[in-house]
Structure formats: C-alpha cells, structure tokens
Amino acid sequence: MSATNGYRGFSPGRIFALARNTVTELVRQRVFYFLLLFALLLIGASVILIRFSFQDQFQMLKDISLGAMSIFSSLIAVLATAAMLPKDIEDRTIHTILAKPVPRYEYVLGRFLGIAALLALALVLMGLVFALVLAVREQAVETETLVELRALGGDAVAARIGELRASVFNPNLLAGLSLIYAKACVLAALTLLVSTFASSSIYTLLLMAMVYFIGHFQATAREYWQASSEAGGSALAKVFLALVSIVFPDLQIFNLVDEIVVGLAVPPALLGRTLALGGFYIAIYLCAAHFVFAQKEL
Amino acid sequence: MSAAAALTAAPGRRHFRRFARLLLAAGLILGFGFARVSWETELTIAQRQAGFGGSPLGLDLRDRLGQTGFLAALSGFRGIVADILCIQAYAAWERVEWGRMNGLFQSATTLQPKSVFIWDLAGWHMAYNASRAAREDTRQPREALRIRAERQYAVIGRDFLERGLQHNPTAPVLYANLGAILRDKLGDPVAASRVFEKGARQPGAPGYLKRFAAYALAQAPGHEREAQAKLRALYDLDPKEHLPTLLRELRRLEEKLSLPAEQRIYKP
Numbered sequence: 224m225s226a227t228n229g230y231r232g233f234s235p236g237r238i239f240a241l242a243r244n245t246v247t248e249l250v251r252q253r254v255f256y257f258l259l260l261f262a263l264l265l266i267g268a269s270v271i272l273i274r275f276s277f278q279d280q281f282q283m284l285k286d287i288s289l290g291a292m293s294i295f296s297s298l299i300a301v302l303a304t305a306a307m308l309p310k311d312i313e314d315r316t317i318h319t320i321l322a323k324p325v326p327r328y329e330y331v332l333g334r335f336l337g338i339a340a341l342l343a344l345a346l347v348l349m350g351l352v353f354a355l356v357l358a359v360r361e362q363a364v365e366t367e368t369l370v371e372l373r374a375l376g377g378d379a380v381a382a383r384i385g386e387l388r389a390s391v392f393n394p395n396l397l398a399g400l401s402l403i404y405a406k407a408c409v410l411a412a413l414t415l416l417v418s419t420f421a422s423s424s425i426y427t428l429l430l431m432a433m434v435y436f437i438g439h440f441q442a443t444a445r446e447y448w449q450a451s452s453e454a455g456g457s458a459l460a461k462v463f464l465a466l467v468s469i470v471f472p473d474l475q476i477f478n479l480v481d482e483i484v485v486g487l488a489v490p491p492a493l494l495g496r497t498l499a500l501g502g503f504y505i506a507i508y509l510c511a512a513h514f515v516f517a518q519k520e521l
Numbered sequence: 522m523s524a525a526a527a528l529t530a531a532p533g534r535r536h537f538r539r540f541a542r543l544l545l546a547a548g549l550i551l552g553f554g555f556a557r558v559s560w561e562t563e564l565t566i567a568q569r570q571a572g573f574g575g576s577p578l579g580l581d582l583r584d585r586l587g588q589t590g591f592l593a594a595l596s597g598f599r600g601i602v603a604d605i606l607c608i609q610a611y612a613a614w615e616r617v618e619w620g621r622m623n624g625l626f627q628s629a630t631t632l633q634p635k636s637v638f639i640w641d642l643a644g645w646h647m648a649y650n651a652s653r654a655a656r657e658d659t660r661q662p663r664e665a666l667r668i669r670a671e672r673q674y675a676v677i678g679r680d681f682l683e684r685g686l687q688h689n690p691t692a693p694v695l696y697a698n699l700g701a702i703l704r705d706k707l708g709d710p711v712a713a714s715r716v717f718e719k720g721a722r723q724p725g726a727p728g729y730l731k732r733f734a735a736y737a738l739a740q741a742p743g744h745e746r747e748a749q750a751k752l753r754a755l756y757d758l759d760p761k762e763h764l765p766t767l768l769r770e771l772r773r774l775e776e777k778l779s780l781p782a783e784q785r786i787y788k789p
Contacts, residue, residue, distance in 0.1 A: 282636065420543075439595055468558055473565075474597065477597075478597035489573075493567055511547075518539040
C-alpha cells in the first residue's frame with residue numbers, strides 16, 4: 224500500500240488499538256480471578272499474624288503482600304503472553320490483523336503494551352486490596368491501642384499512635400511496586416520473544432520457567448565467571464558461566480522489596496538505574512522478537 | 522520487504538533471510554549480554570553498598586530450610602520465607618521446643634538480616650523465655666545445671682542481638698534489649714551501660730536509654746563516681762529528668778561517695 228493512500232509505516236493509533244484489544248481479550252479470559260485469591264491470602268495472613276506485635280504483623284503483612292504481588296504479576300506476565308501468539312495463530316486472528324495491513328513490529332509492540340497495561344492494572348488493583356487490608360488492620364490496632372493506653376497522658380498515646388501509623392505505610396513501598404512491575408514487564412517481553420520461535424505455548428512456558436529460576440542465579444554465575452576469569456579455573460566452567468551470564472537476564476537485580484519492607488529507602492539514582500536496566504532489557508527483547516517474528520511463516 | 526513479498530521470493534533466498542534475521546536476533550541478545558555484564562556488576566555493587574541484596578546464602582541454610590524453602594529464598598522470596606520461619610518459631614515457642622525455635626530464628630535472621638524485629642524477637646525469646654524455662658525445668662534435678670542452661674540461653678539471646686546490631690547498627694531497640702539482657706540476665710552492668718549509652722546516640726532513640734545507661738552503671742561496684750556524674754548531668758539537663766528512680770539513685774551515690782555538701786542535690 225502506498226503512502227498516497229494515507230498509510231503510515233508507524234502508527235501509534237494502530238499500536239494503541241492492538242494494546243487495547245489485548246487488554247480486553249485478557250480481561251474477558253478472567254485473568255483477574257487471581258485477585259480473589261490475593262485478597263483471601265491477605266485476609267488469611269492478617270488473621271494468622273494477630274498474635275504478633277503490631278510492628279511485626281504489619282511488616283509480615285507487607286512481606287506477604289509484596290511477595291504475592293511479585294508472584295502474581297510474574298505469573299500473569301508469563302502465562303498471558305505465552306498463550307497470546309499461539310492463540311492468534313490458531314484462531315487465525317493474526318491473519319486478519321496483519322492483512323490490514325499492520326506491520327509486524329506494530330503487532331509485537333501493541334501486544335506488549337497491552338500486557339504492560341494489564342500488568343499495571345493488576346498491580347494497581349492488588350495495591351488497592353493491600354491498602355484496604357492494611358487500613359482495616361490499622362484501624363483495629365489503633366482502637367485496641369487507644370483502649371489499652373486510656374489511662375496514660377495524651378502525649379504518650381499520640382506518640383504510640385504515631386509509631387503505629389509510621390509502621391503501617393512507608394512511601395518506599397511505591398519504589399518496591401515499580402520494581403515488581405519492571406520485573407514483570409521484562410518477563411513479558413522475554414516471553415513474547417520466546418513465543419515468536421517456540422512451537423507451542425507449553426514449550427514457551429517450560430522455557431520461561433527455566434529462565435525464571437536461572438535468572439535469579441544469574442548474578443551468582445556472573446560473579447563466579449568474573450572471579451574465575453581472574454583466578455583461573457576450567458575452561459568448560461568458564462564458558463558455561465559466561466553463557467548463563469550473557470544469555471539470561473539478571474532477575475535478582477529487581478528484588479529489592481525484602482529490604483524496602485524492613486524500612487530501607489532506595490536512593491532515587493539507584494532506583495532509576497535499576498529501572499533503566501529493565502527498560503533496556505525490554506527494548507532489546509522486543510527488537511529481537513521483531514527480528515524473529517518478521518520472518519515467521521504464518 | 523514485507524512478509525507477503527518474502528513468501529513470493531525464491532525458497533533459498535527466503536531461508537537465507539530467515540536465518541539472517543535469527544542470527545541478528547541472537548547477535549542482539551549476545552551483544553546486549555556482553556554490554557550489560559559490567560553494568561549489572563556495578564549496579565549489584567551499588568545495591569549492596571546501599572544495604573540491599575542480603576547476605577550470601579550458604580549450603581548450611583539449604584539443609585535447614587529444605588530444598589523448596591531454599592529455592593524460594595533464592596527466587597526472590599527471602600522475606601516471605603523468613604516470615605514463615607518466624608511463624609514456625611512462634612509455634613515452637615508455644616510447644617516449648619527451644620532448640621527448634623533457635624534453629625528457626627537462625628535461619629530467619631540469615632534470610633532477613635535487615636529485619637530488626639526478627640533479631641529482637643529471637644533475642645527476647647532465647648534470653649527470657651527459653652532461659653526462664655531452663656531455670657524452671659523440673660526434669661533437671663540439679664540446680665547448677667539449670668543455672669548453667671539458663672545462662673547458655675541468655676548468651677544465645679545476647680548473640681542474636683549482637684549480630685543484629687552488626688547488620689543494623691542504628692536500631693535503638695536492639696541496643697535497648699541487648700543492654701537489658703546484659704544487665705538482667707548476664708549480670709554485667711558496665712557492659713549494659715555502654716550499650717545503652719551507644720543506643721542513646723542513635724537517631725530516633727528513646728530518651729530513657731540515657732537514664733538506663735546511668736542506672737546500670739550505678740549498680741556496678743567501682744563505677745560509683747562515673748555513675749554519679751552521669752546522673753547529675755541528667756539532673757542538670759532538664760527538670761523532666763527529675764524522676765523518682767534518678768533522684769533515689771543520685772541520693773544513694775552521693776551518700777556512698779560522701780560528696781561535699783556543695784556537690785550534692787540532697788544536703789546532709
């Protein structure tokens with residue numbers, strides 16, 4: 224089609240339409256049912272943790288919530304993305320889309336942005352459930368504290384309530400959420416790349432499960448590789464460690480949540496560098512996905 | 522060339538193009554892989570310097586956690602695994618299984634060394650609950666052995682708090698509890714006073730730590746003059762410090778040191 228027909232090689236409108244369509248399709252597949260599980264997990268945890276002091280129970284609740292958010296967002300990223308391309312091929316939707324014509328890179332980008340939007344929506348919803356459970360627990364503990372300290376003066380009660388509120392919400396949790404989101408987006412981009420050459424969604428899932436676990440050991444492999452380069456060691460081991468370090472993403476680098484929950488603040492520069500690395504991962508994986516998908520016979 | 526045009530091209534050329542594209546994708550991944558190694562190494566170092574990343578997990582922890590727990594800890598869920606271990610330790614406390622509780626807290630603190638509350642909880646359970654239970658253990662008829670066991674558990678509690686302070690040197694609650702163990706369970710008021718004093722210098726430290734430092738020293742034979750000076754400094758600092766214990770201790774020390782009248786709060 225020529226440019227005289229008004230056809231543009233790159234259209235944000237088409238990409239947006241694909242992204243919106245991706246979100247709609249996934250919402251219709253009831254991916255948000257996991258929220259029910261998430262809410263049950265948090266409510267259950269908050270009941271079990273009542274036996275601990277309020278600082279302890281809030282920290283544990285935050286640990287469990289952010290851990291669950293990390294698991295669920297990674298699962299959605301991998302499961303939803305792995306099924307997308309094979310489903311489009313099986314339903315022949317892909318022929319309809321690409322015959323529009325939509326360039327293949329727009330298809331890759333649109334699908335990825337749809338998943339990224341869905342992940343953002345999922346994290347916002349989980350964040351709201353988390354905030355609600357925390358607020359309910361905080362109210363309950365605050366009431367108990369007021370009853371217990373009724374006999375003491377106003378200053379002591381105010382100090383205790385201040386201490387309680389400080390232990391509930393920590394603005395650094397938002398930095399933790401952004402890192403969870405970045406990790407899930409990296410996983411989604413990588414899953415999209417794998418699904419462009421994988422023969423089935425099962426194959427993609429198995430490969431991604433392997434990538435997920437090895438990705439958390441990548442930093443260890445990289446350190447051993449660098450140490451063995453300096454101190455010597457077997458050539459075979461060096462090649463193996465180098466391959467793991469170069470091919471697999473370092474997923475552990477996004478796991479700062481454990482320390483954030485206990486009150487450690489992430490310096491903005493460090494957060495920015497970590498998110499920038501995530502952005503580069505996504506860009507490279509999407510480019511590679513385009514190169515493979517552009518020549519894929521459909 | 523579009524996908525439709527590629528399909529109409531000669532099969533050999535099409536295969537070559539396909540292969541070239543795959544090579545390009547692989548090259549991109551490998552090239553980025555090489556480029557990011559130094560970036561990731563620097564970033565990991567920066568994260569560790571900022572206190573992130575935790576301690577390296579050894580094989581002894583793998584034995585204690587089991588394969589699933591160890592894998593979960595390595596997969597970015599150290600916090601959750603540590604919390605589960607704390608809940609199990611709580612259950613072990615309810616069942617009076619002190620050895621198991623100690624092991625669970627050792628694992629939990631290894632997984633989450635930056636979590637002040639786990640060190641605090643571990644130190645308190647070992648130094649007070651386990652220690653007291655050992656002292657009152659009716660299965661042990663010999664009192665000397667019961668006293669020894671009591672002290673051993675108090676030492677374990679002290680060790681937890683000392684290791685906790687290595688990882689969290691600005692946590693006043695750990696200083697407060699370590700000082701209390703040294704004073705009440707291990708009978709070392711001088712060391713307790715030093716710990717309380719160090720804790721009082723930390724940001725956000727409660728005001729009572731300064732008083733505790735002086736009170737502990739007041740109980741140490743041979744340190745009466747130093748203790749009196751500390752108590753007097755607190756007395757002069759703020760009328761809010763004129764608390765009954767402080768006044769009582771000050772009076773006792775003034776009498777014991779036979780201070781001249783002009784140096785006393787209470788004139789003879």
